[in-house]
Amino acid sequence: MNRHKITMWIGNIFVVVLVLVMLTPVIYMILMSFRTGEEIAADPLGLPSSLYFGNYINTLENMDYVRAVINSIGITLSVTVIVALVGSMAAYPLARNTTGWGRAFIMLVALGLATPAFVTITPIYVIFRSIGLLDSYLGIILAFTALNLPLAVFFYVGFIGAVPRELEEAAKLDNCSDFQIFWHVIRPLLGPATATLSLFVMLMVWNDFTYPLLLLTDPDKFTVMIAVYRFVGNHNIEPDLLFPAAVLGSLPLLILFMIFQRRIVSGVTAGAVK
Amino acid sequence: MSPKMMRFLFMAPALVVLGVFFVYPILLTFYYSFTDFTGVGTPEFSGLKNYDRIVSRSRYPDALKITVLFTVIVVVLQITLGLFIATLLQRLPAVRNFARAALFTPAMMSFVIVGYVWQFIYSPYNGGLNALLTSAGLEGMTRGWLGDPNTALIAIAIAHVWMFTGYTTAIFLAGYANIPSDIEEAGRLDGASSWQRFRHLELPLLAPSITINVMLATIGTLKTFELPFIMTRGGPDGATRTLSLEIIENLFRSYKFGFASALAIVMLIIVVLVAFIQNKYLRGREDVT
Numbered sequence: 001m002n003r004h005k006i007t008m009w010i011g012n013i014f015v016v017v018l019v020l021v022m023l024t025p026v027i028y029m030i031l032m033s034f035r036t037g038e039e040i041a042a043d044p045l046g047l048p049s050s051l052y053f054g055n056y057i058n059t060l061e062n063m064d065y066v067r068a069v070i071n072s073i074g075i076t077l078s079v080t081v082i083v084a085l086v087g088s089m090a091a092y093p094l095a096r097n098t099t100g101w102g103r104a105f106i107m108l109v110a111l112g113l114a115t116p117a118f119v120t121i122t123p124i125y126v127i128f129r130s131i132g133l134l135d136s137y138l139g140i141i142l143a144f145t146a147l148n149l150p151l152a153v154f155f156y157v158g159f160i161g162a163v164p165r166e167l168e169e170a171a172k173l174d175n176c177s178d179f180q181i182f183w184h185v186i187r188p189l190l191g192p193a194t195a196t197l198s199l200f201v202m203l204m205v206w207n208d209f210t211y212p213l214l215l216l217t218d219p220d221k222f223t224v225m226i227a228v229y230r231f232v233g234n235h236n237i238e239p240d241l242l243f244p245a246a247v248l249g250s251l252p253l254l255i256l257f258m259i260f261q262r263r264i265v266s267g268v269t270a271g272a273v274k
Numbered sequence: 275m276s277p278k279m280m281r282f283l284f285m286a287p288a289l290v291v292l293g294v295f296f297v298y299p300i301l302l303t304f305y306y307s308f309t310d311f312t313g314v315g316t317p318e319f320s321g322l323k324n325y326d327r328i329v330s331r332s333r334y335p336d337a338l339k340i341t342v343l344f345t346v347i348v349v350v351l352q353i354t355l356g357l358f359i360a361t362l363l364q365r366l367p368a369v370r371n372f373a374r375a376a377l378f379t380p381a382m383m384s385f386v387i388v389g390y391v392w393q394f395i396y397s398p399y400n401g402g403l404n405a406l407l408t409s410a411g412l413e414g415m416t417r418g419w420l421g422d423p424n425t426a427l428i429a430i431a432i433a434h435v436w437m438f439t440g441y442t443t444a445i446f447l448a449g450y451a452n453i454p455s456d457i458e459e460a461g462r463l464d465g466a467s468s469w470q471r472f473r474h475l476e477l478p479l480l481a482p483s484i485t486i487n488v489m490l491a492t493i494g495t496l497k498t499f500e501l502p503f504i505m506t507r508g509g510p511d512g513a514t515r516t517l518s519l520e521i522i523e524n525l526f527r528s529y530k531f532g533f534a535s536a537l538a539i540v541m542l543i544i545v546v547l548v549a550f551i552q553n554k555y556l557r558g559r560e561d562v563t
Contacts (some may be wrong), residue, residue, distance in 0.1 A: 008366065015362060015369045019376045021360050025436065026379060028402055029391050044405035090288035093281035105285065112296055114549055116497035118521050119538045122306065123299035126313070146295030149288060178280045207384035209500075214526065225386045229504075233392050241392060246387045257382045261375040264382075268441070269448045 087152025404550025
């Protein structure tokens with residue numbers, strides 16, 4: 001019994017060390033963000049000598065961070081709302097009836113999940129250019145919506161499939177229309193699924209840089225990641241610009257992760273396992 | 275209104291979005307792939323010229339080789355490491371939830387940031403890795419990790435594995451949670467060692483999560499271009515020029531839309547084929563065990 005306890009303790013300590021090693025790049029990123037370029041050159045692994053915010057002030061002034069955060073949040077929320085609504089509506093009949101066209105549609109959705117973004121990005125660019133959606137919020141929102149919709153449909157089909165039919169049949173006896181049933185019976189039950197899905201969408205939209213890189217050119221419309229990309233890339237990788245920009249770029253999601261970590265980890269894994 | 279019509283109305287918005295921004299673009303990409311389209315004017319039909327170029331120039335088969343090598347390195351490392359950590363955490367309930375969440379953190383970060391941070395870690399100028407090696411008395415090993423064709427690809431692969439190992443671990447842990455506890459209990463009562471339990475009980479029962487992890491990692495890695503795009507732009511000397519990166523460079527840099535489309539179609543076929551074969555093989559394996 002005692003030997004078992006000792007083994008457990010050695011194991012626990014090993015895991016804690018392992019976690020620290022894995023998180024070294026994150027810790028490194030945070031520590032370096034408080035040091036000047038000269039300090040890093042003099043001692044690449046040293047700790048910050050004081051809580052120096054000069055890098056952050058400089059970055060905030062030159063990266064237009066607040067504007068980019070507002071853009072990212074606005075785009076993320078719009079995409080989330082549209083994807084949740086359109087996706088759950090499409091999933092409702094699909095979850096109940098998978099014959100003929102429904103089956104074909106599911107196949108299409110599966111193809112959508114496997115297709116790399118760069119297969120569709122060129123034509124989307126050309127289409128947007130010809131209808132004036134290039135460099136517009138609406139354009140980037142539509143592009144992200146299309147990218148995330150297949151996942152949403154899959155997600156909701158699984159979830160609605162588990163909702164007992166008795167609920168709908170009772171509503172039918174009360175002479176509710178299909179749309180009323182969806183809106184008043186099914187939709188309110190989708191809360192947990194929508195919460196998990198929106199975390200997915202948020203993660204994807206916040207972190208992606210391919211779509212905004214090609215579809216947005218006006219710095220006023222830049223998302224956070226494209227702002228970071230342009231800011232760091234334009235300055236030939238100087239650590240006192242790179243690290244504060246990296247911390248600021250990750251911070252909102254890392255805070256979100258700390259609050260919702262259980263939900264995010266289980267949601268992302270459940271989404272994969274289905 | 276007929277139920278059929280009603281069903282269609284529910285699906286109509288999704289059909290429009292997917293039709294306009296997914297199906298139509300795929301068809302257009304297919305069409306562009308037979309043209310010399312450069313983004314302006316009307317695409318001029320050029321037959322199989324683009325595809326012919328892909329097969330006849332060594333640059334593209336080479337890129338495919340690098341893609342396959344990169345994918346194999348990432349998948350093997352990520353699955354082995356993820357399975358090892360998950361198995362460890364399964365036996366250590368005290369630290370399980372903390373470690374699962376902490377290891378997941380890198381997956382929350384963007385490729386842009388992971389790419390830049392690791393680029394600096396690998397940098398020959400004040401980079402963290404060289405500094406670490408020097409302080410450990412291993413000056414001989416220091417180098418510009420991303421500038422050396424021998425180490426650049428593996429260096430990027432490690433950054434990629436670092437990002438997603440927590441994700442793989444979490445899926446394996448979900449697999450462990452699905453193993454009925456009485457099976458584990460029976461193994462323990464029979465006096466099976468930790469390794470025997472893993473080898474003969476857990477590993478076979480984890481088959482479904484192995485399928486999911488291998489497929490997700492393979493497809494995700496095949497189509498990734500982000501880290502090479504940020505960290506090396508395909509260099510040094512083409513050592514990290516993957517097929518996906520080649521597509522993006524043809525689009526963003528040289529506006530060869532027609533040629534990039536042909537590459538994208540080739541890539542799409544490869545991804546779908548690999549997913550299909552893996553799914554068939556790994557699912558089949560699940561039934562046997």
